[in-house]
Amino acid sequence: MIEVSRFWRDPALPFVEARRVGDGRKVCYAAHSHESFSIGVITGGRSTYLSGGNQGEVRAGTTVLMNPGVVHTCNPIAGQAWSYLMLFVDMPWLQTLGFALPVQTCSTSPALYSRLLQLFADLFDSQQEGREERLTSFFIELPSYLQAACEEPQNAHPRLDAAAAFIRAHRLDALTLQDICSASNLSRSYLIRAFRQRFGLTPHGYLLDQRVQHARAQLRSGRAIAEVALEAGFSDQAHLQRAFKQHLAATPGHYRDANLK
Template identity: 75%
Template sequence: MIEVSRFWRDPALPFVEARRVGDGRQVCYAAHSHESFSLGVITGGRSSYMTGAVSHEVTAGNTVLIKPGVVHSCNPVAGEAWSYLMLFVDMPWLSAQGVQLPEVTLSHSPALYSRVLELFADLFDKATAEREGLLAAFFRDLPGYLQPEAATPSDEHAQLEAGAAFIRSHRQDPLTLAEICAAAGLSRAYLIRAFRQRFGLTPHGYLLDQRVQYARSQLRLGRPIAEVAVDAGFADQAHLQRAFKRHLAATPGHYRNASGAQQHHSAGHE
């Protein structure tokens, strides 16, 4: 039986985690974002990859690159089977290495694809002492695999950015739409419409995504799920359970308990 989903983490490398998905039809996502830099490779089949307002069809051999905070989703095409590997690396570690995040969001480079597969194999199989050096070497070499893309005009809107920053800084609070509008200096109707265009989510959806991100970071520390749910701004554990599974295609328990390189769960047995 193909393992549906497995998280990998190692206490010796607390700044990185990985996920292996063997059947992407059973692991579907709502639009969401990550606080970490995310990089993934499609290992079988094809998928619809939405990043911001741009949609791509990605296939085996493609690599996706996702900056922190970028709203995205990646889901099956017409119910077809597909599989992938994802790597999530914390920004403080990348910054300490002097890594400049790439602007490229999708690569068709066979060389990069092969290098990422090698990196995953090294993370799973090499001695712990070697892994951080191998990871650092990969990010030093990453720009060489990416073709520069034509610059696009900036569509940043200062008031929308202010609204998003307000949500991020108050994600654990019981925010109202009126408070977000006041922080952004925008009307309710305009904020909802323009916010979705800018970030791919409504203000409420963005707030929910931020709360899931916070809950994810706290579950990685091993905190009790019910306690994390309330701290993150959810009404109770059931609300966190629904949002977490919708955004990350895993229950909080599945995610929290994946605390070691050898521990894994099939999504079909949660």
């Protein structure tokens, strides 16, 4: 039987992380985002899929793509089984390749699906040589599998964007809603309503998501959970545990101590 969930990391490829989920019914998420670029394949069953302003259903054979900072979630439909593989890639490494973030949030291309499955197989095989070269080739060629960008540009909301940027810059501080309002020159009522419409989370939810992302990065380096919890702005380890599990469907300990290969 395939494991319910396993993280994969390798010191030889520090810019990439993968996750295998064999039973998506036991790995459910609240709306959240990542600092990395995320791409994965649905390998069995079907689930809901929300990414930014796009919402629908994905099933086996579908590739999903999630840009950094975009709020998203995937969860089972009426308790039905589903499974998937996900790849999380650090943006600085991708930028060295000249990688441009895609507009497309999912694809049903059989060729892309097959290519990604092979890439996962290569990564998980610790004896496989040339894994970084295969990753490089995949991301250079990824645009050829996707549709050309045809969506209209999103309307600019400079004050809301400023509010989000302020939260990101001060995510480890004891922020209040008034701090965010003052920094963005917005009223409390407008900020709460409009922020959620634009980002899919309330300002508090966005701050919590940012703190979980910080904790994730620190735990990946093996730091003590209690120490990371306080640094990230959580009241204690239990508070971090609840938020981490809600956002990433894994405990901080399970994530930190995942097998490196």
